[in-house]
Each structure stands twice: as structure tokens, then as C-alpha cells.
Amino acid sequence: MGMDDKMALSRRAFLTSACCVAAAPLMTSMTLAAAPGDKRLVTIILRGAMDGLHLVQPYEDTAFKLYRPTLAATPDNGLIDLDGFYGLNAYAKDLLPLWKRGELAFVQSVSTPYRDARSHFDGQDVLENGGVSVGEEKTGWLNRALSTIPSVHSRKAIDVNTSAELVLSGDNDVEVWSPRTDLAMKSDERSFFERLYKNDPQFAKAMADAAVTDFSADELYADEKRGAKAADVARLAAGMLMQDYRIASFSITGWDTHAGQKAAFKAPAAELTTAILTIRNTLSPAVWKDTIVVAVTEFGRTVRENGSFGTDHGTGGLAVIAGGGIDGGKVIGKWPGLDESKLLNGRDLMPTGDVRELAAAMLYRQFNISPDSLTGSIFPGLEFDRSSVYLRSV
Amino acid sequence: MSLTFSTMAALRFGTGFRPGQIPPESVEEMLGQLDAGQRETLVFPDGGLAAGRQRISDTVSELAELKLAGKDMDAVTKRVYRVRYLTGLNNLLTRDEHARFMQAVLSPNGFNERLAAFWVNHFSVSTRKEDFMRLVVPVYEAEAIRPNMAGRFADLVKAAVLHPAMLIYLDQVKSFGPKSPQGIKRKAGLNENLGRELLELHTLGAGSGYTQADVRNAAYVLTGMTVDRNTYRSRYAVNMAEQGARDVFGKIYGGKFRGQGDIVAMIEDLVATPETRNHICRKIAHHFLSDTPPPEVVEAMTAAWKRNDGELTTVYAAMLRHPRSWDDEGQKAKLPFDYIVSGLRALSAEEKDMSDLGLAPVKEKPAAAGRDAMSTMSDSAMSGAPEADAALADPAVRKLRINPLTVQAVARLGQPLWRPPSPAGFDDGFSAWIAGGPLADRIAWARLAAAKLGGNRDPRAFLQETLRDAARQDTIDIVSKAPNRQMGLALVLASPEFNRR
Numbered sequence: 075m076g077m078d079d080k081m082a083l084s085r086r087a088f089l090t091s092a093c094c095v096a097a098a099p100l101m102t103s104m105t106l107a108a109a110p111g112d113k114r115l116v117t118i119i120l121r122g123a124m125d126g127l128h129l130v131q132p133y134e135d136t137a138f139k140l141y142r143p144t145l146a147a148t149p150d151n152g153l154i155d156l157d158g159f160y161g162l163n164a165y166a167k168d169l170l171p172l173w174k175r176g177e178l179a180f181v182q183s184v185s186t187p188y189r190d191a192r193s194h195f196d197g198q199d200v201l202e203n204g205g206v207s208v209g210e211e212k213t214g215w216l217n218r219a220l221s222t223i224p225s226v227h228s229r230k231a232i233d234v235n236t237s238a239e240l241v242l243s244g245d246n247d248v249e250v251w252s253p254r255t256d257l258a259m260k261s262d263e264r265s266f267f268e269r270l271y272k273n274d275p276q277f278a279k280a281m282a283d284a285a286v287t288d289f290s291a292d293e294l295y296a297d298e299k300r301g302a303k304a305a306d307v308a309r310l311a312a313g314m315l316m317q318d319y320r321i322a323s324f325s326i327t328g329w330d331t332h333a334g335q336k337a338a339f340k341a342p343a344a345e346l347t348t349a350i351l352t353i354r355n356t357l358s359p360a361v362w363k364d365t366i367v368v369a370v371t372e373f374g375r376t377v378r379e380n381g382s383f384g385t386d387h388g389t390g391g392l393a394v395i396a397g398g399g400i401d402g403g404k405v406i407g408k409w410p411g412l413d414e415s416k417l418l419n420g421r422d423l424m425p426t427g428d429v430r431e432l433a434a435a436m437l438y439r440q441f442n443i444s445p446d447s448l449t450g451s452i453f454p455g456l457e458f459d460r461s462s463v464y465l466r467s468v
Numbered sequence: 469m470s471l472t473f474s475t476m477a478a479l480r481f482g483t484g485f486r487p488g489q490i491p492p493e494s495v496e497e498m499l500g501q502l503d504a505g506q507r508e509t510l511v512f513p514d515g516g517l518a519a520g521r522q523r524i525s526d527t528v529s530e531l532a533e534l535k536l537a538g539k540d541m542d543a544v545t546k547r548v549y550r551v552r553y554l555t556g557l558n559n560l561l562t563r564d565e566h567a568r569f570m571q572a573v574l575s576p577n578g579f580n581e582r583l584a585a586f587w588v589n590h591f592s593v594s595t596r597k598e599d600f601m602r603l604v605v606p607v608y609e610a611e612a613i614r615p616n617m618a619g620r621f622a623d624l625v626k627a628a629v630l631h632p633a634m635l636i637y638l639d640q641v642k643s644f645g646p647k648s649p650q651g652i653k654r655k656a657g658l659n660e661n662l663g664r665e666l667l668e669l670h671t672l673g674a675g676s677g678y679t680q681a682d683v684r685n686a687a688y689v690l691t692g693m694t695v696d697r698n699t700y701r702s703r704y705a706v707n708m709a710e711q712g713a714r715d716v717f718g719k720i721y722g723g724k725f726r727g728q729g730d731i732v733a734m735i736e737d738l739v740a741t742p743e744t745r746n747h748i749c750r751k752i753a754h755h756f757l758s759d760t761p762p763p764e765v766v767e768a769m770t771a772a773w774k775r776n777d778g779e780l781t782t783v784y785a786a787m788l789r790h791p792r793s794w795d796d797e798g799q800k801a802k803l804p805f806d807y808i809v810s811g812l813r814a815l816s817a818e819e820k821d822m823s824d825l826g827l828a829p830v831k832e833k834p835a836a837a838g839r840d841a842m843s844t845m846s847d848s849a850m851s852g853a854p855e856a857d858a859a860l861a862d863p864a865v866r867k868l869r870i871n872p873l874t875v876q877a878v879a880r881l882g883q884p885l886w887r888p889p890s891p892a893g894f895d896d897g898f899s900a901w902i903a904g905g906p907l908a909d910r911i912a913w914a915r916l917a918a919a920k921l922g923g924n925r926d927p928r929a930f931l932q933e934t935l936r937d938a939a940r941q942d943t944i945d946i947v948s949k950a951p952n953r954q955m956g957l958a959l960v961l962a963s964p965e966f967n968r969r
Contacts, residue, residue, distance in 0.1 A: 283904030
């Protein structure tokens with residue numbers, strides 16, 4: 075029995091179960107089916123500044139080892155060769171099958187327009203507000219994108235988090251749900267709350283929405299403990315994309331590896347790997363083909379390792395793209411080189427691409443949002459058109 | 469008026485009923501809470517404002533010693549000390565956050581408390597901007613916001629916008645006149661952040677007609693305002709200030725000399741515009757009355773503002789004296805902080821119920837705590853605190869455990885204390901808070917609070933005490949049919965009437 079069948083069956087069971095009878099009339103207008111051909115997008119914010127040079131190491135660049143005497147690896151000591159120039163960090167080795175199937179790509183040396191101050195707080199603000207500077211926009215670019223999607227039923231988005239992240243915050247309605255959110259009630263108890271809200275349309279609607287999302291979450295988790303780890307978050311996000319959500323966003327933290335990076339990198343790298351694989355495994359093969367996952371970070375880290383065997387805040391960083399329908403298995407984006415004269419301020423990887431253009435390209439590809447909207451309200455001032463390198467190369 | 473005065477005063481304009489506290493019976497009594505609030509000894513910062521200030525000086529010294537000692541340390545040891553230092557800072561903030569809840573829950577001056585929360589959200593700053601903000605933000609609310617919210621709006625703007633918390637949060641400390649002596653020496657230039665938010669958020673309002681040139685010129689006028697990093701007091705550094713006349717929203721500041729007086733004059737002029745009074749009065753009415761407040765109430769408020777030179781007490785009075793402010797109860801949703809505060813008040817929570825839970829036991833791998841994918845701005849991402857391997861078993865690194873009914877709950881419900889998502893503050897609209905996920909989280913809190921603090925209360929009596937005549941008949945019926953006491957209490961706290969105001 076395929077994933078689609080399982081979902082269909084359980085949906086029927088859900089609608090006829092006693093607990094949901096009260097909520098059911100309110101849900102009839104909802105599209106419960108995961109319509110084939112519908113594109114989906116997942117954004118993952120890698121908070122804390124991921125060291126892209128540690129995840130995907132340019133081991134063939136002779137300067138690399140000189141900058142990073144203890145951190146740099148080679149295919150002889152654990153690094154997984156990708157293309158003869160770049161190698162994948164061993165903590166992300168489970169992503170290799172995706173790479174080989176062309177379902178994974180990396181984008182080299184991208185950044186937001188944020189420069190020279192290297193604050194996590196401000197870097198994340200720019201990454202999420204989609205503008206050129208801190209505080210320029212008060213809402214998130216992914217939220218602004220929602221109302222510009224031509225197909226109305228693709229505008230359903232969920233933020234898998236306890237509080238709304240800036241990237242999905244704004245005027246357009248977005249569901250916020252955390253894996254720990256759980257109505258966790260027996261059906262007789264739940265019916266009391268449904269009756270409590272019955273005569274208040276706004277609360278009744280919220281309760282019905284909660285019941286639907288909670289049901290999907292319960293189905294994903296069964297009786298397992300609900301964690302807040304990346305696997306739980308990713309599973310919930312993907313489960314919602316199998317329902318009628320088309321956009322999901324969540325965060326992975328722990329990338330701020332100032333010291334002992336070799337060890338400190340393990341946990342977040344494993345979380346990112348698990349998150350991507352969990353999304354793929356939770357989605358049906360058909361839906362995975364229509365899905366793009368894009369993981370971005372506020373900035374990269376210094377090319378040189380520091381005195382505590384870690385790296386400090388830098389500029390040019392790495393983005394990760396995954397999806398069943400992409401033309402992956404490659405590192406795209408221009409490699410700026412590691413020659414001292416090529417580094418930004420003599421310390422950071424020189425950005426050769428705008429992470430906003432990458433995001434714009436994915437929004438265009440998945441939802442056919444017009445370039446005018448993408449360079450207008452969504453990413454003000456961005457230069458983007460249909461010839462974007464990020465559309466041509468994946 | 470559809471409900472009694474005291475019910476509307478407690479629910480719409482206050483922090484809810486607390487058994488034993490008598491709610492105001494008149495507009496005069498409500499305005500009296502502003503004076504009473506000024507005389508009240510604040511429960512936060514932990515130990516009082518002077519103690520909060522003292523912690524800042526102590527930490528400045530501690531950091532200086534740490535830097536000095538660090539010269540002889542290897543990188544790994546240095547890292548261990550830094551993690552200890554940051555954990556210490558986080559723990560100090562945790563205490564203040566717990567105390568902040570106690571202030572709101574225990575104070576008899578509900579209208580005053582609501583205004584404090586409103587103005588802190590209007591003049592948003594965040595404890596996560598940099599390490600020291602953990603100490604500065606609680607002090608900011610206590611010394612810049614609260615003492616000035618019953619005076620002239622211009623004075624509140626000056627106190628808030630020129631406070632170190634705001635100067636740091638909106639990067640004024642990084643702004644240099646490009647041709648000032650310091651700007652030339654450091655090759656540093658203008659940072660527009662505070663200039664922009666002063667116009668867009670704090671005074672005129674977005675879309676009110678100012679231009680990018682106004683933003684830039686406001687930022688030029690603000691150059692020189694910075695923070696003394698030894699005392700964390702604001703300071704005017706003339707050698708950071710850009711000379712020359714600048715035009716902001718039609719008025720010219722400076723000329724031959726630039727001084728702090730230009731900044732004060734600019735704020736006074738911005739506040740005196742119709743744009744500012746319309747923006748601010750509408751925002752107050754939007755917060756207290758409705759997402760679409762009655763225009764006649766806003767007009768009464770702006771008229772009072774104009775007659776009284778922006779004296780805020782008269783603006784609040786104009787709102788409270790307008791009959792339409794007492795119509796149509798329940799149009800707004802309580803923000804998560806207010807929801808929790810009113811719930812704890814209904815349950816007569818005492819200080820002990822709201823304190824932190826002591827130091828966490830020494831763990832083998834405390835690093836895991838910083839990798840909680842759920843926290844939007846995790847400690848590890850924000851503080852720059854890495855999980856140095858050597859620090860893993862450091863017994864000195866022990867975090868204070870956070871109270872699940874207060875500080876932890878408010879973050880779970882989407883409004884982490886003193887940590888707004890952007891300088892615009894938290895959303896104040898109904899639909900942001902009454903939706904599937906947030907409602908499920910509120911139900912979970914209602915059940916937890918009922919289990920922890922409900923005791924053997926009778927749900928029907930609790931409903932009567934908590935909502936009085938705001939309780940609807942269908943809610944009374946369902947509560948009286950609840951299968952057990954705890955469920956009955958949870959239903960009261962989760963009811964639409966208790967979430968609305």
C-alpha cells in the first residue's frame with residue numbers, strides 16, 4: 075500500500091471518527107486531497123551561520139588545507155568525494171544516495187546583501203525579511219510571496235515552530251504548529267472543547283483547523299514521544315505537504331561553531347541530513363518529485379580556522395537544494411577561489427551570488443510567481459528574470 | 469454598554485479579575501492607577517532597578533577581568549570561561565523574566581500594566597541583540613518606559629529612543645558621521661536603522677509621507693548619540709556627529725554646530741505632527757478596542773492630544789470617556805502574555821508559583837539544550853556561545869530552569885518575553901493569535917494551569933469570579949457539565965470569553 079493509499083484510508087477513518095463529527099461540517103470546503111502535480115516548497119533556515127566550507131569542502135584547492143590545518147579533510151581521511159574538487163563532510167554521508175540520483179545540489183558562495191557586521195541577529199533579519207538591510211521590511215519574504223502565487227490553493231503555508239518565524243510572518247495567513255503542539259485529549263474531552271467553541275465562529279474555525287492539523291500530526295507520530303528535533307519537525311512539515319499545505323518552513327540551529335568545530339559540526343550536520351531524508355521518506359515518490367527543499371543560512375564563516383579549532387562569522391555561505399525533480403548532483407554557483415586577494419576583507423569567502431535570487435528562482439519554478447512580483451514586493455530591488463542561473467542549472 | 473463597567477475595565481482595559489483585588493468602578497479610578505503605578509515598587513528587575521543597574525556595572529568589571537585573564541589562557545580555556553560567563557548572563561535574565569511575570573500578575577494596577585506592555589511593544593527592543601542586552605532590556609522597561617508613559621509622548625519617545633537599549637538594538641552605536649573625526653578615523657559611516665524606525669515605527673508611521681531623504685537626514689541628526697560601554701548610559705559624542713544642516717520632514721536641524729539639542733528638537737517636531745498623533749492614537753485604540761477601532765474614538769483622542777501637547781494621560785482619558793470604547797465587548801484577542809497573566813490572576817497565583825525552578829542538575833551534555841530546533845532564536849545561535857567540548861562537564865555551567873507556566877509558556881504561545889521578531893514588535897491582530905496551532909497551545913496551557921493551580925475550586929464559582937457577567941450562557945452550561953473539576957477549570961480558561969477582550 076502506497077503512502078497515498080494510507081493517507082486516503084486514514085482520512086476516511088478520520089472523518090467518520092466520533093471525535094470529529096462536530097468539526098466535520100466546517101471542513102467540507104477544505105481540499106483534503108494532495109492533488110498530484112501540485113508543487114511544494116520547504117525552506118529550512120540554518121540558524122547560527124553554517125560553515126559551508128566544512129559541509130562541502132573544496133579539498134582540491136591547495137590553499138584550503140593551509141587555511142584550515144586541523145579542520146580540512148580529504149577523501150583519504152573521511153571526506154566523501156563528490157566531483158573530484160569538492161567533498162562532502164562525513165557527518166552528512168547519508169545524503170550521498172540523493173546526490174548520486176541527482177536529487178541534491180549545493181550552491182556555492184551565496185549571501186544576502188548583509189555585509190561587514192556579521193551579527194547573527196541582523197544577518198537572520200535580512201535573510202528573512204528579503205530586503206537589502208536590517209529592518210528594511212517588517213514581514214517575511216515567504217509570507218509576501220503567498221498572495222502573489224497565481225494558483226490560490228497553493229497559498230497554504232505552515233510554519234513548523236512554536237512562534238512565527240519572520241520569514242513566514244506577515245499579512246497573509248499562515249498556520250503555526252510545533253511538533254509539541256498536541257490536543258492530546260480523549261475524544262470525549264475534546265468534544266467539550268468543540269462544544270465550548272461551537273457558537274463562536276472564529277474559535278470554532280480555529281478549533282476545526284487545530285483538529286485537522288492535530289490529526290495529521292497524530293498520524294505521523296502514532297504513540298511516539300514528540301520531540302522537537304529536526305526529524306520530528308521535518309516529518310511534521312512533510313506530513314502537512316502531503317495534506318493540503320504547499321509551503322512549509324522550519325529552522326535548524328546549532329551552527330555557530332566557534333570552537334572544536336570538528337565535533338561541534340556533527341549534531342547540526344546530522345540534523346540537516348536527517349531533516350532532508352525525513353522529508354523525502356515522508357512524502358510519496360510522486361510528491362517528492364514536485365517538491366523542492368532549500369536550506370539557507372544567514373552568512374558563512376571565516377575561511378581560516380581560528381585558535382580554538384573553530385571558525386568565526388564570515389560572509390559567503392552555502393545553500394543546499396534537494397528535491398525529486400531537480401537536476402542535481404552538482405555544486406552550482408561560481409567558486410570565488412581562496413587566494414588571499416580573492417577573499418572579502420582578507421578573511422571571508424567572496425559572495426558570488428545572492429541567496430535572494432536563489433529563493434526567487436525556486437518560487438518562480440514551483441509556483442510561477444511573476445518576476446515583477448519577485449523583484450517588487452517579495453525581494454525589493456533584486457535583479458531576477460527567467461534567465462537566472464539558478465533556473466538554468468538545477 | 470452591554471457589560472458592567474468593572475467587567476469591561478478588568479477584561480478590556482486591565483489584566484483580568486484577581487480574587488481579593490477590587491476592580492476600578494470609574495474612569496477616574498482607572499486613571500488613578502497611572503499615579504498608583506508610578507508609586508508602586510516594581511518587582512523587576514530582580515531586586516529592584518538599582519540592583520539591575522548594579523548587575524550591569526558588575527558584569528562590565530567581570531568582563532574586563534575576563535579579558536585581562538584571557539591573555540594568558542589557551543583558546544579552549546578561554547572558551548570555557550566565555551560559556552560560563554554567558555550562562556551567568558542568561559541566568560540573570562531568566563530571573564528578571566520571572567520577576568516580570570510577577571509584576572503583571574500581582575499588581576493591582578491593571579490598566580497601568582497593560583500600558584507598560586503596550587509601550588514596550590511599541591518601542592520594541594530585544595534581549596538577543598547582543599550579550600549585554602540581557603541586562604539592559606529589563607532596566608530599559610523599568611527606567612525608560614514605565615516612568616514616562618503617563619506624561620508627554622515626546623518625553624516617552626526621548627526616554628525610549630535615546631536609551632542604551634534602543635541605541636544598541638537599532639545600531640545607533642554603529643552610526644558615525646562619515647565626515648566626523650571618529651568617522652574619518654574609523655572609516656565608518658552612517659547607519660540608518662534608528663533614523664528609519666524613529667519615523668516609521670515610533671512617530672510618523674509607515675506610509676505617512678516621509679521620504680528616504682528624511683530617513684537619511686534623521687540618521688544624520690542622530691549621529692553622536694551612542695552608549696558609554698563602561699556604564700551603559702547614553703552619551704553624546706560630538707566627535708561622532710556629522711556637522712551641517714539637515715532637513716527632516718520639512719524642518720531644518722543644525723547648521724554651524726551640531727548638538728544633542730538638534731535631536732531633542734527633531735523628536736519634539738516629529739511628535740507635534742498630525743501624522744504622529746493619528747498614528748499613535750489609532751494604535752492605542754487598535755490595541756484596546758478593536759482591529760478596526762471606531763474613528764470617532766480615535767478623533768477624540770487626537771483632539772485631546774492636540775489640546776494638551778501630547779499629554780498621554782489626557783489621550784487615555786479621551787478613549788476611556790468615549791462611550792463607544794465600552795461597546796461590543798470581546799473584539800480583540802488577548803496577546804499570549806496577557807492571556808497567561810490573566811489566567812494566573814484568576815487562579816490567585818502567588819510569587820512561589822511563578823518563580824524559576826532553581827539550577828538544572830549538572831548534565832553530561834548540556835550542549836543539547838542549545839540545539840532545540842524549536843526555538844526561533846536559539847541560545848547557541850544568538851549568544852555566540854559555542855558548545856566547547858571542554859565545557860561539557862563544567863559544573864559551573866548550570867542553567868536556571870524556566871517555569872513552564874510563565875516564561876516557557878509565553879514563548880510556546882508565540883510571544884517570548886522581551887524578544888519580538890522585529891523592531892515592529894509582536895502582531896496585535898486577532899487572526900495572528902486565534903488560529904489552529906496557537907489555540908491548541910492555549911488549550912494545553914489552560915489544562916496545565918488548571919492542574920497545577922486549580923486545587924479544589926468549583927468550576928462554576930471560578931467561572932463567575934473570573935468572567936462575571938462576560939460569561940455566556942452556553943459557556944456556563946458546558947462548564948457546569950464538565951466531567952471533573954480540572955476539566956471545568958480548563959474550559960473556563962480556554963473559553964472564547966476568556967481569550968477575548
